[in-house]
Amino acid sequence: MKPIILQGHERSLTQIVFNAEGDLLFTASKDKIVNVWFTSNGERLGTFNGHNGSVWSVAVDSQSRYLLTGAADNEMKLWDVSTGKCLKSWEFLTAVTRVAWSEDDEMALCITEQRQGQPSIIRTFKVNREDPAASSSTPLSTIVLSGSKATVAIWAPLSDYILTGHENGKVAKYDAKTGEEVLKNEESHKANITDIQLSPDGTYFITSSKDKTARIFDSDSLEEMKAYTTETPLNSACITPLRPYVILGGGQDAMNVTTTSSRAGKFESRFWHKLFEEEVGRVKGHFGPINTLAVHPQGKAYASGAEDGFVRVHWFDESYFRSRPFGDLEPEVEV
Template identity: 40%
Template sequence: MRPYLLKGHERPLTQVKYNKEGDLLVSCAKNLQPCLWWADNGMRIGTFEGHNGAVWSCDFNIDSSRLFTASADQTVRMWDLPSGKELFQFKQQEPCRAVSLSIGEGMLAFTTDAFMGTQPMIHLAKLEQDVEEQQAKTILSIECPKGRITRVFWSDLNRTLMTSHDGGWVRKWDSETGKLLQETQVNQDAIQDMQISQDGSHAITASLDKTAKLIDTETFETLKTYNTGRLVQSAAISPLYDHILLGGGQDASSVTTTSAKAGGFEARFFHKVYAEEFGNVRGHFGPINTVAFNPDGRSFCTGGEDGYVRLHHLDMDYHTTKWF
């Protein structure tokens, strides 16, 4: 399985994301320009220029005509995907971290970090069909407890919002009133990434407590725990098989003191039900910060501290081997 190496960033990756069809891939990094790639051969289509800070996360609309990005430059921006033109920006007073588009694309949820005495917050904005009529004003702002909000998702047909936080907390909020409905400390340390399954019934958290947890999105009950022995920066659920993909490795600040093998910088495959590791894919020099499965489950990509995106198309052996 030979990967495509996509070099579009000088700085560490923060998120890689496929569109709904799985033919496009966007990579966000701590440099200023998110990159758009073809997902089959890794050819770069272009970059989105305009941000003045690290871009932390992104989201596509369903027909891949729009891209939304959240950045440390205190803006969430809306882009025209085919042309790369900036259409609109939601300006905030704090660095923006996570972004998520609602079902039906009528609303946008994004989060801001604690900054200069303010609390971390979730903001909801109404999206207009016509960009000319778009308002920057948010319709609801929810103040959250202390600790960075790392991911936000819509759930229960837009009735609730699900967030992951520093400290290992997962919380559910009413999207109409902003009321906190449920909270559970799933992990013992910061949750770096959270991804939802395709049917929305369960989610996976990746944490600095060296575990990934599979949780029920309704009850927040922990269904499975994947122990890795190393910091977990990102986790993804296969849409095709009962497989989990984990990325991480030793902390970036102490990478230079160890060999690549000792650092644990490989993408690791676990069985979703048996919670046993059955394979890994090496290649990155430094920790893996973000992983994603293609929506068809036949390829995946990883983004590392080394600035590379590695795009892997899974061999036929992967599909034909009975792993357990």
């Protein structure tokens, strides 16, 4: 499984995402730049220039038509994917740490940071897809978080609810229209939640945390279903289609990386069996903590972005789809 190495950033990666077809990969970094690449050969298709601070989050719609970005310059921007042109900017009082599209691509979500006396706020906006520049600057809903700040968020299936992960380890579910907290689970994670990603069918989601665990929760009830315990802080986690695996990434905190060898820092992508909660393999290569992971929507590949500034795209070998690490417990797939 030889990786394609993407070298287009001068600083650490913050978030990477595949488009719905899996032929494009969007990468955001602390160097203010967002790049888009062809996943088949690693060729850079283009660059989105316009932010004046670290870009913390990136999200592409299901049609690969529009791109959302959130950055430390207190702005969320909407881009035309084909031209790289910025179509709309929303300005806030603090940094935008997370952005996401609703399932129907009609609404955008963003989290602004708790800082300088400002609370952590989740806002949703209606996006005018025919004339994006005319999209309203007034939020559809505003959720002001009085307790622990939200660090990550995604839309639940059907986009009626918003699923969030918080600094104190809480996962919660908010009504997208009223902003009311419908459910919460404070019993699982014990530290900052660093990533949240839905399963392919949307019925459950995975979170990663600085408490060295990744956990799977039911999207409807927020009940914890599975837990994966490691010996290193985790920055990202994703669920693979087709095969029963989850991929975890992290490593020793960035401030301590210079005093640690890559082996001791545990900078590998780690594959765990989703059902049996056992580690089945690791993929090495990065020279710093893995900050972000994304999996191909058809399960053909995965990508990792790290503190070292590199993105590695791994296309799975045929053996990956045939391997049966737990004997005959997994049924054969008939062609």
